[in-house]
Amino acid sequence: MRIGLAxxxxxxxxxxxxxxTLLHAPLVVARDNSAVTHTPLVTTTGPxxxxxxxxxxxxxxxxxxxxxxxxxxxxxxxxxFSDSHLITQGLRPPGWEGAxxxxxxxxxxxxxxxxxxxxxxxxMLNGAVTMLGWHTHRAxxxxxxxxPLPGRMHIEYLRPARGSWWSMAGATARRLGLGRxxxxxxxxxxxxGLAVTLIALSSWLVVRELR
Amino acid sequence: xxxxxxSRTATTRQASHAVLMGPAIALAVGTRxxxxxxxxxxxxxxxxxxxPHPSGSWRDPFRRLxxxxxxxALVAIVNAATxxxxxxxFQLPDxxxxxxxxxxxxxxxxxxxxxxxxxxPAEREALSYLLYGQVRFSDESHTIASQAEQLSLERALxxxxxxxxxxxxxVAAAEPPLYYALETVPYLLGSGGTLLDSLALMRLFSALxxxxxxxxxxxxxxxxxxxxxxxxxxxxxxxxxxxTLAMMxxxxxxxxxxxxxxxxxxxxxxxxxxxxxxxxxxxxxxxLIALGCLTKLIFIGLVPGAVLALLILTIRxxxxxxxxxxxxxxxAVAIASIPACLYLIDDAASGxxxxxxxxxxxxxxxxxxxxxxxxxxxxxxxxxxPGMRPAFHGISGPAVWFEQVVGKYGWLDTTFPAWVVKVxxxxxxxxxxxxxxxxxxxxxxxxxxxxxxxxxxxxxxxxLVVIGHQDDSSSVPHEYLQLRYxxxxxxxxGAVLALxxxxxxxxxxxxxxxCIVLLxxxxxxxxxxxxxxxxxx
Numbered sequence: 189m190r191i192g193l194a195x196x197x198x199x200x201x202x203x204x205x206x207x208x209t210l211l212h213a214p215l216v217v218a219r220d221n222s223a224v225t226h227t228p229l230v231t232t233t234g235p236x237x238x239x240x241x242x243x244x245x246x247x248x249x250x251x252x253x254x255x256x257x258x259x260x261x262x263x264x265x266x267x268x269f270s271d272s273h274l275i276t277q278g279l280r281p282p283g284w285e286g287a288x289x290x291x292x293x294x295x296x297x298x299x300x301x302x303x304x305x306x307x308x309x310x311x312m313l314n315g316a317v318t319m320l321g322w323h324t325h326r327a328x329x330x331x332x333x334x335x336p337l338p339g340r341m342h343i344e345y346l347r348p349a350r351g352s353w354w355s356m357a358g359a360t361a362r363r364l365g366l367g368r369x370x371x372x373x374x375x376x377x378x379x380x381g382l383a384v385t386l387i388a389l390s391s392w393l394v395v396r397e398l399r
Numbered sequence: 400x401x402x403x404x405x406s407r408t409a410t411t412r413q414a415s416h417a418v419l420m421g422p423a424i425a426l427a428v429g430t431r432x433x434x435x436x437x438x439x440x441x442x443x444x445x446x447x448x449x450x451p452h453p454s455g456s457w458r459d460p461f462r463r464l465x466x467x468x469x470x471x472a473l474v475a476i477v478n479a480a481t482x483x484x485x486x487x488x489f490q491l492p493d494x495x496x497x498x499x500x501x502x503x504x505x506x507x508x509x510x511x512x513x514x515x516x517x518x519x520p521a522e523r524e525a526l527s528y529l530l531y532g533q534v535r536f537s538d539e540s541h542t543i544a545s546q547a548e549q550l551s552l553e554r555a556l557x558x559x560x561x562x563x564x565x566x567x568x569x570v571a572a573a574e575p576p577l578y579y580a581l582e583t584v585p586y587l588l589g590s591g592g593t594l595l596d597s598l599a600l601m602r603l604f605s606a607l608x609x610x611x612x613x614x615x616x617x618x619x620x621x622x623x624x625x626x627x628x629x630x631x632x633x634x635x636x637x638x639x640x641x642x643t644l645a646m647m648x649x650x651x652x653x654x655x656x657x658x659x660x661x662x663x664x665x666x667x668x669x670x671x672x673x674x675x676x677x678x679x680x681x682x683x684x685x686x687l688i689a690l691g692c693l694t695k696l697i698f699i700g701l702v703p704g705a706v707l708a709l710l711i712l713t714i715r716x717x718x719x720x721x722x723x724x725x726x727x728x729x730x731a732v733a734i735a736s737i738p739a740c741l742y743l744i745d746d747a748a749s750g751x752x753x754x755x756x757x758x759x760x761x762x763x764x765x766x767x768x769x770x771x772x773x774x775x776x777x778x779x780x781x782x783x784x785p786g787m788r789p790a791f792h793g794i795s796g797p798a799v800w801f802e803q804v805v806g807k808y809g810w811l812d813t814t815f816p817a818w819v820v821k822v823x824x825x826x827x828x829x830x831x832x833x834x835x836x837x838x839x840x841x842x843x844x845x846x847x848x849x850x851x852x853x854x855x856x857x858x859x860x861x862x863l864v865v866i867g868h869q870d871d872s873s874s875v876p877h878e879y880l881q882l883r884y885x886x887x888x889x890x891x892x893g894a895v896l897a898l899x900x901x902x903x904x905x906x907x908x909x910x911x912x913x914c915i916v917l918l919x920x921x922x923x924x925x926x927x928x929x930x931x932x933x934x935x936x
Contacts, residue, residue, distance in 0.1 A: 191913050198917035202924065209928070214936050217539065253539055260877035263793050282793035283802055286812035287536035312793025315876035344539055356936065363935040366549045367487055367529050367542050369595040375484060379931075382481040383924065386474060390636055393470045394916050397632040398909040 191399045213348035218246040226255050226320040226342045233316045239307040248347040249296040255320025255342035257287045265309040266291045270301045282312045468617040471635035475613035479606035483649030487542045487934050489531050490809050491650035496569030498651050503566050505583040511568035520560040525594050528552040536812045542934050556593040577693035578653035605655035609648025613639040615662040619890040620897050622669035633912035634897030640919040642926035643882045654883050657695040661887035663687055668708045672851040676712040681727035685734030692739040700865035704858025711850045776867030803882040806926050813933040830899045837902030859888050
């Protein structure tokens with residue numbers, strides 16, 4: 189009885205936590221500063237700071253994403269300036285990995301800011317970090333430690349979507365069904381069915397063996 | 400690349416086949432040995448089977464396994480199958496390389512000839528239309544999202560492109576062939592369809608191995624914690640619901656078989672420690688070591704500890720039954736070493752991809768002194784001591800591992816927000832406290848089983864040292880800090896969870912066990928949600 193009750197309460201809490209999670213809005217790209225394929229611009233093994241001018245910071249931005257590749261990411265600090273006025277800033281602690289890093293920033297006020305200078309400071313490096321972007325001839329390049337880099341770094345400006353994850357459930361289910369041997373939304377239902385089976389089997393076993 | 404390929408003669412091909420068949424036979428022998436020994440056990444509590452009078456059918460041994468063990472295995476299979484569906488094709492660690500290995504082996508009967516990443520035209524086409532390169536490592540990029548892209552993919556997959564050339568298998572090329580040889584079966588079963596059909600079947604085969612891993616973990620707990628049958632379920636479900644195990648068991652990756660063989664090895668040793676070393680159990684350990692060595696190179700880390708365990712068991716047996724017991728040790732060592740030696744001879748005769756990798760990992764590192772290497776490996780797992788040169792900056796090795804435990808999925812580019820890691824410290828600390836409390840309460844039992852625990856500790860240490868050394872030698876620092884590399888010890892993780900539940904005492908233990916299972920279940924479900932949002936959101 190006690191085990192059954194604990195299990196029921198636990199499952200209810202999980203369901204509640206999931207529902208609340210899905211009520212949140214996902215981060216979507218409000219603006220991307222390029223549409224080209226990104227290539228390695230520069231690689232550093234020590235602390236570095238680069239600033240990139242002539243950027244547009246959309247209103248409502250809550251995170252910035254940079255193309256940085258490494259196995260164990262450094263600390264990344266981001267500052268956004270309009271003239272010399274600091275609009276927003278954020279910090280991502282070390283330990284991330286992949287080919288991009290998302291740095292949460294203080295929400296940008298309601299007005300889109302143009303032009304903006306975005307500064308990126310990397311410290312506590314745990315290996316080589318490669319900055320991704322695109323090579324440029326005419327547009328102003330990123331300035332790094334007093335000298336220009338061979339191109340501009342890739343930046344995406346993220347803000348919460350208008351709808352919640354719930355509102356995107358249908359589209360997500362459709363996408364989950366693509367790129368598979370037997371494509372179709374039924375794949376999403378299969379996942380749900382498997383998850384329910386997983387919960388049911390585990391719960392049944394817990395009640396049977398631990399009561 | 401072509402030089403190595405052409406050097407493979409008909410003779411070496413036959414040798415390859417002999418090597419590949421050997422483990423299959425050994426697996427059959429080992430399984431028989433296991434099942435016969437396993438099922439002679441007396442019933443133990445409610446969890447044990449309820450058929451005391453076998454009818455002599457071949458199915459009897461299976462009927463005698465605890466139902467809970469089967470359910471844990473089923474949960475692990477369902478979990479891995481779920482992960483195999485939610486993970487987009489090839490968006491799991493090194494899956495394109497492992498797939499290429501199986502593809503080349505199935506199509507030509509040869510092992511891969513090169514560690515380059517020029518895959519077959521058919522695989523390259525699939526990777527291209529699946530946007531593999533754009534999606535991997537870039538959490539801003541999702542998988543294909545429109546019907547038009549799906550139609551393009553289907554058209555591309557329908558073109559009969561070569562699957563046999565050029566024989567590259569990237570990072571997988573150096574790995575031993577056992578897992579890949581087994582995967583040729585689902586590959587060929589799906590070869591009437593598209594490449595993605597084969598991939599899906601291969602992933603499901605890995606999922607079955609995930610089920611076996613959970614089964615052996617449960618049986619390991621039954622041997623090591625015989626006094627608390629309910630705790631076996633806590634540990635068994637804890638293993639079955641572990642998201643990283645499910646992710647890797649839902650992928651085409653030899654890790655799936657590595658986890659199974661490693662967990663079976665822990666089980667067979669636990670069984671031998673509890674019931675004594677016999678000719679069959681010694682053979683079983685030998686077979687498992689051979690299978691492990693033919694599955695993935697990292698398994699080598701478990702071998703010294705397993706040999707130590709055999710040595711302890713033999714000495715113990717010799718005291719009771721005389722020196723003839725040493726024959727069992729020799730038999731186990733002989734069984735363990737022959738297939739591995741055959742494979743290395745075959746590898747040397749046909750280009751030496753594995754030997755090159757082994758020697759590269761051993762000698763081509765950054766040429767640190769032995770003390771620097773020890774310092775590096777220490778810091779990978781433990782806080783830095785005064786006087787050590789920092790190997791990590793801004794984060795410690797243990798912190799990186801904890802983040803791995805909390806969750807890094809896909810190509811390890813899919814993670815929870817930073818606050819989740821902080822919140823996760825609370826349940827982790829509670830489980831650790833209960834575990835320590837359980838150990839403190841069972842001091843005397845631990846003392847009597849100190850040699851068994853020493854053997855497990857040496858096995859674990861061996862794996863940790865191999866990972867640390869590989870990472871230290873790698874040209875990309877810290878790329879080996881991945882949870883999957885320590886999952887060969889997942890049986891011990893199950894034991895930690897089971898002991899933590901027991902740490903709550905006789906009265907509250909089952910309740911604590913329920914909470915632990917719920918916690919792991921929640922971790923698994925939220926991890927699945929995270930992966931879905933990453934790739935399809």
